Amino acid sequence: MKTDSVVKERYAAANAGEPALCCPVEYDGRYLKPIPREVIDRDYGCGDPSRYLREGETVLDLGSGTGKICFIASQLVGPKGKVIGVDMTDDMLKVARRNAPVVAENIGFGNVEFRKGRIQDLGLDLELLDAELKKRPITNAASFLAADEPAEELRVKRPLVASDSVDVVVSNCVLNLVNEREKARLFQEIFRVLRRGGRAVISDIVSDEPVPEAMRNDPELWSGCISGALTEEAFLQAFADAGFYGMEWLKFETEPWRTVEGIEFRSVTVQAWKGKQGPCHEHRQAVVYRGPFKETLDDDGHRYPRGQRIAVCDKTFRLLQNAPYADAFVFLEPHEAVPSEEAAPFDCRRAVKRSPRETKGADYSATTEATECREGGCC
Ligand SMILES: C[S@@+](CC[C@H](N)C(=O)[O-])C[C@H]1O[C@@H](n2cnc3c(N)ncnc32)[C@H](O)[C@@H]1O
Structure with a gap:
């Protein structure tokens, strides 16, 4: 299934507060006040990873949508901190970018920027790639194959998010939307961009049993955060496989958000740390x-x-x-x-x-x- 295009179409067309795309989350009202209505109304989250942030941190929000978590994070990390939102859907980026100066004006400082990219490929800046491909349009098989060269060059020379550059990676209800084949790469990318000692704080939907093939191929369930959900165990294992340590459920809803064909889908928030790699020396x-x-x-x-x-x-x-x-x-x-x-x-x-x-x-x-x-x- 072409999951990226299904997801883009669904979120570009989404109406304010569509219940099938989110589960109710209580955010801290103090931080919502400076955020314009059109951002808050298009809330497709399932948790609140922002509440675990600290002053001065550099934060990356994966699948930032219209920017709500970024704008809350902006206030929590303060003027010494920095927030980067990444999303692949133009309509979402448009709303987020339009509202960034409004929030900055309301809180007295601006420390948020939104970048266009796919979260399973955080090296590739899709707007820079667009510009490159305008210079050499894809018209045949040869130019299609050659298109990979500027992409690779951009990843190395002008990465969307540099390696070891972020204190905290957050995300709210997005990891499940990345297709199965690219899930491992997604977790490796989160690991890559974090500095040593940094952490991931991810809110997402997980299932209590594996999602069967038929459900995984249903585009409606895909974009609705159901089909791509990992099981509780697989979610933690994905962090371990990418090299993280100290995984912990910061939130685990005992009540399911939805049950489909007997499989329970619930909202969780997990924290995982980077930094256990390296040589071992004896200091007694x-x-x-x-x-x-x-x-x-x-x-x-x-x-x-x-x-x-x-x-x-x-x-x-x-x-x-x-x-x-x-x-x-x-x-x-x-x-x-x-x-x-x-x-x-x-x-x-x-x-x-x-x-x-x-x-x-x-x-x-x-x-x-x-x-x-x-x-x-x-x-
Ligand atoms: C369920 S919404 C969550 C939006 C936001 N985090 C919130 O709390 O409201 C999913 C968002 O992730 C984006 N998205 C989904 N898959 C993506 C991917 N592979 N790369 C980048 N963005 C993606 C969609 O465009 C959409 O804005």
Whole structure:
């Protein structure tokens, strides 16, 4: 099925607040006030990823539609932050671009721009490609095949969204609209554009069972966010396959939004992080999983039994100190730091206990007076 054209036609023709294209979402009213009515009326979202944004962040909204999430994000990240919306449908971009100066005027600063592209190919600026193809129109098989050259050149020299350039990728009810064959590439593109330590916060529709072939081939169900929905498990796995870690449901509606032929479709918001890749070095650090579960497992396969000092490499030690894990662990540094130039490679494939002797040093034999307890007097 030609999913892109089906989706474009449907959203170009959509009327204000068409119920089959969205499920009711409650946005924070404070941030809706400066946004013109024609943007809010064409709300086709199913969640609100913007509520997880912070001041100063650079945000990319995939499938930005008429711009509602971008305009909310704009206020949340403030004048030091930046927001980029990407959409492939001209009619949506037109409404979003028309309203950007209006919102900027209402809030006192402008930090939003809208770019034309397909979210599974965030390297390719479709407006720049349009300009290139005007110079060399496609008239036969040879020019059709040659059209790939300027596209490839644009991806490299003038990418729509550069690699490692974004703090947070958000999206509201769009990933399901990308066809099955290009889904893996979509998740790889989200990973590519995020900086190390960045995160994806995605609201979308997922199904509790796989969507059968007949339903997947129904264009009406496609553009209505049903047919392309991944199962709950496949959605999380797609992030893992692209290299993300720390996936977590920030929202999981227990009530389905729609049920079709017994399959439940519900709205979820997931968060996933970039930054677990890289070399592992031994700095004699240990972490202790605080509980309450008997043990826990991270996305690199490290197992942390509750209460045990587990040896980790410096990269994992730092990763666990930040969101989303920080509160789950105690962090133990060696008494004598290991300088980077002396740190040996660390075999991260297995979890082993770290002897306290390794942390303190084999010759450690100090005897000390009781230290003062932080919470006021131990014994
Ligand atoms: C369900 S609407 C959601 C719009 C917006 N996020 C909101 O919350 O109202 C889907 C939007 O994604 C766009 N879209 C769908 N597939 C796309 C793709 N592959 N690349 C870029 N935009 C896409 C459509 O043009 C439409 O504007």
